[in-house]
Amino acid sequence: MPESVPASATASAPARSEASETLRFLLKLALVVLIFRSFILAPFSIPSESMLPRLLIGDYLFVSKWNYGYSRWSLPWGIPIIPGRIFGSVPARGDVVVFRSPEAAPGDTDPAHGDHDVIKRVIGLPGDTVQMVGGQLVLNGKPIPKQRIADFTLPLSPNFDTRHCDTQFQDVLNGQPICRYRRYRETLPGGRTYSVLDQRDIPEADDTGTYTVPAGNVFLMGDNRDDSADSRFAPPIGMGYIPLDRIEGRAMVGFFSTDGSAEWLKPWTWVSAARWNRIGEGF
Structure with missing residues (x-):
């Protein structure tokens, strides 16, 4: 006669199996997200x-990860499992890239310095010379054309208020502070x-020495030239x-x-706060 199985055992087995399957699914999902985020x-x-x-x-954008190859900085938190740089290539001048900032100097506790992601535009490639003369970019000894166009106006908002806009640049347009x-x-x-901003004359930013970009490195600048x-x-x-590997x-x-x-x-404010006309803009 078959030996009977306690009811408690038969009841708990499916529960353990379901929990195990859920855990496996979550681990697989996390792995897929990690791979997608790191390499695509x-x-x-x-x-x-x-x-x-x-x-x-307040802009959110997608960054493609395959363009310039992969290094440890392609992975979240810079996990050091990729040796050096693989499938590497050099960006084109004018590309807007995300990179890992240089490490902070010993004893430097400023949170703005050290390990974090930054976005800038590629200006100089390895071997290029770069200089600013009177606010004009000079690349490999040749001034880059700089044409004055219409002023850039930006409405003041909670994430861009008077702390970000000096008094001399504040104005009103159609009743809206800008x-x-x-x-x-x-x-x-x-x-x-591409467009750049020139807020004021700053000697140390607008008149520089000549930089020669070392091999394996790039020269990056922000488009807001006086605030970068x-x-x-x-x-x-x-x-x-x-360094290119960053x-x-x-x-x-x-x-x-x-x-x-x-x-x-207040979910309804998510809609009113959105700047819909900026969604889908490419580079």
């Missing part, structure tokens, strides 16, 4: 105004063109030259943008 596409949010006018605080900056169009060799800690300045003030990917397309007025507990 990753989200990135804009925390500062250094890339105005192209990128606003920030107004001088805007120019630069055109790189080969025809790549970039390759023009050595750490800890700026970024200096950026570049994580290329900015691809914006998928959301908010002016910062949304509240988590």
